[in-house]
Amino acid sequence: MEVQYEIRGGDFSAAGQASSEIKKLLKQFNIDPQIVRRIAIALFEAEVNVVAHAYKGIMKADIDTDSIRVTVEDEGPGIEDIDKAMEEGFSTASEAVRQMGFGAGMGLPNIKKNVDEMILTSIPGSGTCLKMKVLF
Amino acid sequence: MKTNLKKLAADLDFEPLSGINLLDRIPQSAYVSDLLSDVIGKAQPGMLWITSQVHKNIVAVASLKELSAIIIVNERQIDDEVVKHAEDEGVVILASHLPAFETAGKLYIYLNRAE
Numbered sequence: 250m251e252v253q254y255e256i257r258g259g260d261f262s263a264a265g266q267a268s269s270e271i272k273k274l275l276k277q278f279n280i281d282p283q284i285v286r287r288i289a290i291a292l293f294e295a296e297v298n299v300v301a302h303a304y305k306g307i308m309k310a311d312i313d314t315d316s317i318r319v320t321v322e323d324e325g326p327g328i329e330d331i332d333k334a335m336e337e338g339f340s341t342a343s344e345a346v347r348q349m350g351f352g353a354g355m356g357l358p359n360i361k362k363n364v365d366e367m368i369l370t371s372i373p374g375s376g377t378c379l380k381m382k383v384l385f
Numbered sequence: 386m387k388t389n390l391k392k393l394a395a396d397l398d399f400e401p402l403s404g405i406n407l408l409d410r411i412p413q414s415a416y417v418s419d420l421l422s423d424v425i426g427k428a429q430p431g432m433l434w435i436t437s438q439v440h441k442n443i444v445a446v447a448s449l450k451e452l453s454a455i456i457i458v459n460e461r462q463i464d465d466e467v468v469k470h471a472e473d474e475g476v477v478i479l480a481s482h483l484p485a486f487e488t489a490g491k492l493y494i495y496l497n498r499a500e
């Protein structure tokens with residue numbers, strides 16, 4: 250089963266809607282609630298990153314019998330140094346975004362902790378693509 | 386005996402703003418932070434979350450982490466829209482009339498005494 254949602258950069262009041270829809274969907278299946286929680290956390294962090302750092306993006310989820318694969322692809326500034334971005338505490342969040350309590354530099358580390366596979370790629374100046382997989 | 390949110394709110398003078406019918410929850414310790422991803426990474430289910438953030442995304446964080454309640458400090462005004470969102474998501478919001486340090490201090494003593 251495949252679903253996809255658009256994410257608008259800068260729109261914090263809508264941030265979390267795509268991941269929340271996918272969480273609702275997963276709750277209808279017979280999946281361990283602990284696993285659903287892990288997926289929801291990773292998707293929320295990925296969605297907020299598009300809202301906070303990019304212009305617009307798409308979250309695509311492919312739900313299978315034994316796993317979920319999610320791709321979050323955006324148009325935005327991209328990431329110069331992926332290893333650095335993955336470090337706890339590294340953030341380029343703007344002052345306005347920090348005022349809202351984002352910008353701890355914990356989002357990508359949180360994603361890594363909660364998924365079974367994570368591939369982050371980017372073309373600086375063009376966009377970022379995050380692929381995640383969680384086994385049920 | 387463990388205290389539920391209703392008794393805790395009455396004893397510590399926290400004002401329930403959302404989730405009035407969910408106050409039978411038993412809180413497990415608390416976490417103080419204004420950084421959302423820090424809470425996502427470190428808070429445990431059932432915890433109280435003390436924060437001065439009042440925008441809509443705090444509801445998502447509390448729901449994702451299955452926190453027992455959000456405690457808003459510093460008399461921050463919270464929009465009706467956020468309260469409504471919290472109601473829809475089953476998130477309890479309590480308002481403390483004290484700053485974070487005093488709120489956490491009172492809560493620390495209270496929870497350790499009650500347990």
Ligand SMILES: Nc1ncnc2c1ncn2[C@@H]1O[C@H](COP(=O)(O)OP(=O)(O)OP(=O)(O)O)[C@@H](O)[C@H]1O
Nearest residue numbers: 298302334340341342351352353354355356357422
């Ligand atoms: N989709 C993206 N587009 C552009 N840059 C990104 C994107 N996602 C992450 N980054 C870069 O990686 C950094 C680290 O991301 P991470 O999610 O760990 O922290 P943060 O978003 O800055 O803060 P937090 O997630 O703790 O609120 C970001 O500050 C940003 O520089």
Ligand SMILES: [Mg+2]
Nearest residue numbers: 297298356357
């Ligand atoms: Mg982030």
